[in-house]
Amino acid sequence: MYQYTEFDRQFVQARADQYRDQLTRWQSGQLPEDEFRPLRLQNGWYVQRYAPMLRVAVPYGELSSAQLRVLARIARDYDQPNAELLNNAQAAQDKLGAIPLAGGQSVASHLSKGYAHFTTRQNVQYNWIPLSKSADVMDLLASVNMHGIQTSGNCIRNITSDERAGIAVDEIADPRPFAEIMRQWSTLHPEFAFLPRKFKIAITGALEDRAATAWHDVGLHLIKNDSGDLGFKVMVGGGMGRTPILATTVRSFLPWDQLLNYIEAVVRAYNRFGRRDNIYKARIKILVKAEGQQFIDQVEAEYRDIVEIDGAPHTITPAELARVSASFAAPELNCNRSSAELKIANVLRAAAEDDVEFSRWLQQNVGAHKNPDLRIVTLSFKRLGQAPGDARAEQLDTAATIADQFSSGEVRVTHDQNLVLPWVRCDQLPELWKAARKAGFARPNIRLLTDMIACPGGDFCSLANARSLPLAEAITQRYQDLDELHDLGEIDLHISGCINSCGHHHSGHIGILGVDKDGKEWYQITLGGSDGSSLSGTPAVGKVVGPSFSAAEVPAVIEAVLDTYREQRLATGDKQETFIATLRRIGIEPFKAASNGARFSASAKPAEEQTA
Numbered sequence: 001m002y003q004y005t006e007f008d009r010q011f012v013q014a015r016a017d018q019y020r021d022q023l024t025r026w027q028s029g030q031l032p033e034d035e036f037r038p039l040r041l042q043n044g045w046y047v048q049r050y051a052p053m054l055r056v057a058v059p060y061g062e063l064s065s066a067q068l069r070v071l072a073r074i075a076r077d078y079d080q081p082n083a084e085l086l087n088n089a090q091a092a093q094d095k096l097g098a099i100p101l102a103g104g105q106s107v108a109s110h111l112s113k114g115y116a117h118f119t120t121r122q123n124v125q126y127n128w129i130p131l132s133k134s135a136d137v138m139d140l141l142a143s144v145n146m147h148g149i150q151t152s153g154n155c156i157r158n159i160t161s162d163e164r165a166g167i168a169v170d171e172i173a174d175p176r177p178f179a180e181i182m183r184q185w186s187t188l189h190p191e192f193a194f195l196p197r198k199f200k201i202a203i204t205g206a207l208e209d210r211a212a213t214a215w216h217d218v219g220l221h222l223i224k225n226d227s228g229d230l231g232f233k234v235m236v237g238g239g240m241g242r243t244p245i246l247a248t249t250v251r252s253f254l255p256w257d258q259l260l261n262y263i264e265a266v267v268r269a270y271n272r273f274g275r276r277d278n279i280y281k282a283r284i285k286i287l288v289k290a291e292g293q294q295f296i297d298q299v300e301a302e303y304r305d306i307v308e309i310d311g312a313p314h315t316i317t318p319a320e321l322a323r324v325s326a327s328f329a330a331p332e333l334n335c336n337r338s339s340a341e342l343k344i345a346n347v348l349r350a351a352a353e354d355d356v357e358f359s360r361w362l363q364q365n366v367g368a369h370k371n372p373d374l375r376i377v378t379l380s381f382k383r384l385g386q387a388p389g390d391a392r393a394e395q396l397d398t399a400a401t402i403a404d405q406f407s408s409g410e411v412r413v414t415h416d417q418n419l420v421l422p423w424v425r426c427d428q429l430p431e432l433w434k435a436a437r438k439a440g441f442a443r444p445n446i447r448l449l450t451d452m453i454a455c456p457g458g459d460f461c462s463l464a465n466a467r468s469l470p471l472a473e474a475i476t477q478r479y480q481d482l483d484e485l486h487d488l489g490e491i492d493l494h495i496s497g498c499i500n501s502c503g504h505h506h507s508g509h510i511g512i513l514g515v516d517k518d519g520k521e522w523y524q525i526t527l528g529g530s531d532g533s534s535l536s537g538t539p540a541v542g543k544v545v546g547p548s549f550s551a552a553e554v555p556a557v558i559e560a561v562l563d564t565y566r567e568q569r570l571a572t573g574d575k576q577e578t579f580i581a582t583l584r585r586i587g588i589e590p591f592k593a594a595s596n597g598a599r600f601s602a603s604a605k606p607a608e609e610q611t612a
Contacts, residue, residue, distance in 0.1 A: 001062040001410050002180050003327045004145040015149060016142040019043050020135035027132070042155075044148020045134055049462040050089040051081055052134070054126045055151040056141060058413050060161035060179040060203075061122035065400040065409040067144045071124055072396035075116045078137055081128040086111060093459065096521060099470040099551045111459060116396060118381070118389045120453055120504050121200070122160045122413045123151055127460045149187060154195045156186040156267070160202045162210040163412040163420045164376055166328060169368045173222045173230055175205035177325040178259060181316060185260050192267055196274035197282035199267065200239075209532040212415060214238050214246045214539035215507060217284050218266060223253065230256045236266055236299075237288030240501035244541045245285040250296045256321075258307075260314035265302035269295065331408035331423055335373040360444035360486065361433055369422075375429060377406075377421040378414065379441035380451065384476055387469040388454040388495075389417035398439045406432045415531070416453055418446070447490040447535055449562075450476050453504055457497025457514060458521070464497030466514025466521035466551075471495060474555050488562060490535050491579045507531040509580045510561065511542045512554065522548040525557060527591055528583050536580055545592040553599050560598035561591050 004012075022039045025031035031039075044055040056071070063071075081089075089111050117125040129137060141147055150157055159179045166174040182201065186192060192199070204211040205222035213219025219235035232254045238247030254262050270284045273291070288295050306312060367376040379399060381391055391399070399419055403411050406428055407421035414420055419441075424432060436442035445451045452475070455461070457468025472495055479485055494508030498515075505511030511526035529542030549557055562579075568586055569577040583591065 001064060001328065002059075002176070002324075009142075009145060012145055012147050012149075013142045015043070015147060016135070016138040019138050023131070023135045038153070040131070040134070041152040042149070043138065044151040045131065046152060047131075047462075048127065048460055049458075049464075050092075050460070051085055051128050052131050053460065054129050054134070054137065054148060055119075056124040056126075056146055056148050057151050057158040058122045058124060058146075059183050060159060060165065060176055061163050061413040062176075063411050063413065063419075064144070065403045065411075067146055068396050068400035068403065068411065070140055070144045070146070071116050072393045072400070074126060074129070074137055074140060075114050075391075075396065076393035078129045078133050079114050079116075079126045081113055085128070086113075089459075093467075096458075096467070097551075099467065099474050112387065112390060114393050115390045116393075117387075117456060118391065118413050118417045118419075120415055120417065120455075120502065121158060122415070123158055124413075125456070127456065152198075153193075154197050154199075156189070156192050156195075156199045156201065159183055159186075160200075160211060160216075160415070162204045162206055163414045164210060164367070164422070165205060166330075167369050167371070167374075167376060167422050168206045168208075168210075169370050170207040171205050171370065172207070172224060173205045174325070174328065175203040175220070175222055176328050177321060178220075178222070178256070178316075179203050180324050180327070181320070182260065182263065185314065191264075191271070195267070195271055196276050197279070197284075199270070199284065201263075208534045209539075210415065212504075212507065212531040212533075212539075214532050215240060215504070216247065218263065219247050220259075222256075225253050232256060232259060234262065234266075236295075237285040239283050239285040240504060240506045241283070242280055242499050243286065243289075244501070244506040245289055246539050246541065247285075248288055248296075250299060257316045257318075258312070259316060261306050261312050262299075262303055264314060265299050265306055268302045269298045273298065330371075331410070333374070333408065333423060333425060335425055357437075357442075357444060357482070358430070358433055360482065361442055362429070364444040364446045364448065365442070366429065369424075373426060375424045375426055377424045377429075377432060377436075378446045379411075379419045379421065379436060380443045380445055381418055381441065382445060382451050382476070383440060383443060384480060385473070387456075388452055388472055389456075395439070395441075399441070402432070402435055402439065402441070405435070416446075416451060418451070444482065445485060447492075448485045449479050449488055449491045449493055450485060452476070452493040452495065453508070454495040455497050455502035457495070457503075461497060461502075463500055464514060465499075465516035466497050466523060468495045468497040468503055468512075468514060471512065471523070471551065471554060475558055478555055478559065487576075488565070489576060489578050491562075492529075492531070492536060493558075494529070504531070505529070506541050507536075507539070508542060509536065509583070510558065515548050517548065521551050523551065523554050524548045525554075525561075525595060527561070527588055528580070530580065535578075543588055545588065545595045549595075549599055556598040557595045560594040564591050564594040 026036040046053040201218045202211040202216040203220040221233040234251040235247035408423045412420040454468045454472040458464040492509040495512040496503035496505040507529040513524040526542030530536030530540040532539040
């Protein structure tokens with residue numbers, strides 16, 4: 001992973017020192033609230049529904065074990081609300097009532113503390129740290145080269161990438177050096193500090209798009225042209241929210257050394273023509289949709305000016321690319337000299353001699369590596385009683401220990417809110433599985449229904465219309481049987497608590513969106529979305545199946561949708577057609593009919609079987 005230089009370290013610590021001074025002046029009354037607010041936001045400090053929320057940047061998803069341990073310490077020592085805050089939050093949730101589980105049980109709320117929360121954009125969030133302790137937390141983060149810079153505000157946000165960057169078998173080129181160069185270039189760039197709206201960039205170097213690039217303001221794909229030259233396909237104008245739009249390709253091939261010059265042209269055009277009069281129409285996706293080819297022409301004109309008039313000042317030199325790339329050198333691993341084939345054979349034999357769960361873990365949680373001696377292993381944090389994306393302090397400490405023992409002290413944060421070990425030796429897989437199983441990280445549900453995405457929702461977020469986490473718990477509780485999960489196959493389920501779409505419901509095979517009806521929680525169901533990965537195929541926006549459902553109806557609706565899939569899917573030999581393939585083949589109508597039937601069925605239940 002990237003090794004910070006002395007300049008990098010001094011920069012991050014100086015930022016922490018600056019924030020401490022700002023906080024001290026605010027606490028003493030020298031700095032008014034309206035002046036302190038943008039300063040704390042620029043460092044990732046929000047004020048949410050009940051308490052402050054900190055968002056920590058994890059550039060392109062890489063974390064060291066030392067950083068994990070500091071994140072654990074922050075969760076343990078600082079993410080601790082006082083009794084009054086918790087009581088107020090609990091009272092507010094009690095007024096909304098419980099969301100039903102199977103068998104008549106219920107979940108009232110998920111007001112967790114002592115947790116870190118991994119987001120869909122490779123950030124880490126905390127929900128209960130008091131502002132009075134925020135400077136101490138910033139110092140702790142700076143001690144391991146971490147910060148919250150540009151995790152908020154109308155600027156270029158944390159740049160995300162494929163969690164398999166640099167190690168994927170389908171990779172054309174490693175995107176991490178380019179992501180790091182963009183990070184250094186964009187950080188505190190004065191021209192990009194006050195854009196019309198927030199601006200998100202995702203980059204991948206692989207054939208499979210594991211970074212959901214089509215859903216970002218700028219999506220970058222490393223490719224090679226017919227001559228074998230390396231460059232980028234540049235897409236602009238993707239996004240979710242109120243108006244879900246897939247990005248438009250504005251350059252089919254851009255030479256790699258022109259990346260910064262071209263991105264500057266894109267952002268200049270956005271800064272100049274993007275709307276500032278309406279927050280809901282301020283994202284670049286609205287500008288691209290409204291202007292079409294005119295926007296692309298404007299970007300090209302800006303780019304020509306940057307190259308011909310300004311002299312292409314941000315051209316990436318081969319020396320600079322080599323310098324940054326050298327900071328991503330693979331760790332030296334003591335691999336046995338026996339062949340990869342023999343190691344794999346030994347692992348598979350061990351699986352046969354052990355139990356079916358190990359075999360399933362190998363199938364779902366273990367992936368191929370560009371080094372045949374190694375494997376990529378996903379640690380699943382999705383379990384009953386724990387919200388998607390959440391990790392307790394002790395779990396973070398345990399993950400750090402596992403990373404030290406099996407992955408050269410490195411993990412990656414995934415788009416799906418799990419952690420990946422990128423440097424696992426094949427011959428250590430059985431030992432790793434035992435350690436992961438003991439820690440509760442080995443559930444073989446990666447890419448299956450319960451490996452769902454969910455935002456914090458109404459339990460924490462002041463923007464949310466409804467709770468996400470209790471609903472995720474209700475669905476997880478219903479689908480605990482591993483045989484059933486594996487029979488259903490690979491399904492993306494995404495849950496958002498509001499139209500801002502932090503849970504990426506638009507790109508889920510099954511999407512759930514919380515909406516408000518007269519102060520009550522309701523949920524809209526979408527089907528057929530895709531983020532562009534091999535599991536989903538071509539990126540697509542999910543379609544709404546009908547009027548919104550009450551919280552009590554949603555689990556039954558999901559069950560009806562999945563039952564319809566099982567009835568309609570085709571089989572080829574012993575392989576079943578996937579959910580998304582069946583949906584695309586037969587269309588949405590059979591699923592819509594099943595969803596509405598489930599609504600009527602749930603409404604017809606006796607009152608004592610329903611939850612308020």
